[in-house]
Amino acid sequence: MASRSSVIVWTVLAHLAAELPSARFGLASAPVRRAAWARGLRRAFERLGPAFIKLGQLISVRPDEFSDELVAEMRSMQDAVPPLPAEAIRSVIEAEFGVGPDELWATFDDEPLASASIAQVHRATLAAAYRPVWGESLPAGADVVVKVVRPGAAASIRGDVAVARRLAGLIARTRLARRFDPVALLDEFATTLERELDLRVEGRFSDRFLFDFRDDPKVVAPRIVWPKSTARVLTMEFMRGWRLTEIEAAKAAGVDCFGLAVHGATAFMRQVFVYGRYHADLHPANLFVTPDNTIAYLDFGIVGYLTPEERMNITQVMAALVYRDADRAMRYSERLGVHVPPDRVEAVRAGLGTLLDGTTRPDGTRDFAHFGLGFLSLLGEHGVRIPSGYGLLIKSLATVEGVARALYPEIDIVATAQPFTTRILGAAMGDPARLRERMPEAVRAALRVLLT
Numbered sequence: 001m002a003s004r005s006s007v008i009v010w011t012v013l014a015h016l017a018a019e020l021p022s023a024r025f026g027l028a029s030a031p032v033r034r035a036a037w038a039r040g041l042r043r044a045f046e047r048l049g050p051a052f053i054k055l056g057q058l059i060s061v062r063p064d065e066f067s068d069e070l071v072a073e074m075r076s077m078q079d080a081v082p083p084l085p086a087e088a089i090r091s092v093i094e095a096e097f098g099v100g101p102d103e104l105w106a107t108f109d110d111e112p113l114a115s116a117s118i119a120q121v122h123r124a125t126l127a128a129a130y131r132p133v134w135g136e137s138l139p140a141g142a143d144v145v146v147k148v149v150r151p152g153a154a155a156s157i158r159g160d161v162a163v164a165r166r167l168a169g170l171i172a173r174t175r176l177a178r179r180f181d182p183v184a185l186l187d188e189f190a191t192t193l194e195r196e197l198d199l200r201v202e203g204r205f206s207d208r209f210l211f212d213f214r215d216d217p218k219v220v221a222p223r224i225v226w227p228k229s230t231a232r233v234l235t236m237e238f239m240r241g242w243r244l245t246e247i248e249a250a251k252a253a254g255v256d257c258f259g260l261a262v263h264g265a266t267a268f269m270r271q272v273f274v275y276g277r278y279h280a281d282l283h284p285a286n287l288f289v290t291p292d293n294t295i296a297y298l299d300f301g302i303v304g305y306l307t308p309e310e311r312m313n314i315t316q317v318m319a320a321l322v323y324r325d326a327d328r329a330m331r332y333s334e335r336l337g338v339h340v341p342p343d344r345v346e347a348v349r350a351g352l353g354t355l356l357d358g359t360t361r362p363d364g365t366r367d368f369a370h371f372g373l374g375f376l377s378l379l380g381e382h383g384v385r386i387p388s389g390y391g392l393l394i395k396s397l398a399t400v401e402g403v404a405r406a407l408y409p410e411i412d413i414v415a416t417a418q419p420f421t422t423r424i425l426g427a428a429m430g431d432p433a434r435l436r437e438r439m440p441e442a443v444r445a446a447l448r449v450l451l452t
Contacts (some may be wrong), residue, residue: 004163008048012024015044028407031069038073038269041246050117050153050382051078051160054196057302058189058209062391065185065380072146072389078329081117086110089148096230104228105235106141113145118153118196122146123238132223143238147199154197161190190389196301198236205277205300206236212275218260220268221297222291241288245407250289261407264295265416268400273315273420274391276306280396282403289407304392309329310336314393315421321371321414322421326357329375338385351378365412369398 016037023036045052059066060074061172067416090113093101101108105124108236114121120139124146129139138144166183203224206357231233242250251257257285264287271278279286306314315334320329326349330340340348355374359366372394379386401413 003105004159005166008052008160008163008167009096011047012044013040014046016040016042021075033288034067034069038067038070041070043079044072045074049156049160050081050150051157051193053117054157054193055164058185058333062185062388062395063392065386068377077353081115083115084120084150087120088151092148092151092450093146093435096233096420097228103413105144105146108146117150117201118157119149122148124235126225130225130227131176132225132307133207134214134379135223138223138225138237144228144235145238146228147234148231150195151198155198158191161186161193165190184388191217192302198231199293200231201233202300203236204442205303208277208298209279210295212271212277213267213408217293220261221300223423239288239290239297239298241290244284244287244289244403247289247407251368253289253291256290256293257407258391260289260295261411262416264407265293265400265404265411265413268396271416272397273311273417273424274305276308276311278304278306278396282396282399282427287403288391304389304396306389306393310389312424314422314445318414318417318421319425321356321359321368322368322418324353326352326356329356333375333390336390338379338384338390340379340382344384346376348382348384351381359414363410365410366414368401368413390441 012157017040019036019040020026022039023033026033030037035381042056046058056074056077060071060077062071064195066074081183090100093104097104101124104127106127107125109123112120112122122145126140126142126144128136129140165183165186168186171182200445205222206221209221210223213221220239222239224236230305242253242255247257268278268282277298279300279302281299282297286297288298291298313335317329317336318334320326320332329352330345330349335338352375355378359368360373361367376386376391376394397400397413401411404411404416436442
């Protein structure tokens, strides 16, 4: 382990040193320096392998804890590695099922569709019809993809996580930990990785997602073929469509991109405000528009969960955005775990008021990313630590807005959320328990008005 620790430290230092000329040996402006160090870290993480590639991906969805430059650089990280020989993938499949892929599927393509740090994906066809947990049956001959965990990936990743935990403990005692808790980040990272290493977790969430949207023909996800799936092998429906980087081709094929933008944003709000579980890693590779005019969600490796109380609190934060109410935003963010020290409250409130005043675009629509990511940056400037779930949700909402605007530039994500927030707040107002709780305060307020 000690030797691996040395490799990690020296790899990071070597790549940071390679960026010294770009940073003008520390004399460049702060943004230029931050961009240089971020680039060096990204290259080091790519060199260090699967665990660090995944750590970089986690950093890329945490703008609440890391600089804009580092988040952007890690978002550009390439999770693509040279493919393994077909024999290595076939050996994993045989170890899981006791037979080779030619006996499990009608056809199995040895040429991979994609090869990433944890898993490799191959195309296949079903040998027999299969009725999934939810949705219509997949016929014999249907195209599927087979996702296979790379041999040795789990042991290698877990070993690196153990080393990274030791290094995180050392970092926690330095000034680098002022803005984020490296030990907590590694704990979150380890949990996320364990979920990704067990492909059944992704499969179960896909099934749950399909059930949640069973009444919505415009939203789809891969159907899972469970008899041909294990912890290390996941067989799922092959989804055809266009990535968001291929929108012009989709439009040329007659896809209603404007309509799908609004519908997709509404679908995400439903995940957040109705079900309390949502896809937290939306990017062009994980979201397709299909020839059938549907939105296909892929790769449920990173998901977020909200309790009913958290859903109520985030609803109030959205209401604060609608009404430009800084006090409400701070009050309900506090209930979500955002604790602003008393001596920073006025400064944060003033900064938040400025953000709220700047959320309306020239076309009259509201800019959630300006508010949400700006709020996270504001809290970071004042040394306020943000719960991971809160930061992940804000980032996800901002990403959904960006995705929707790529399809429909005039969309207003806040207006899209409004029917959900209105319904939740209306239900809360009629909740007997809430009425009992608030009634004494309401009576006192009424008496003050009547007696003055």
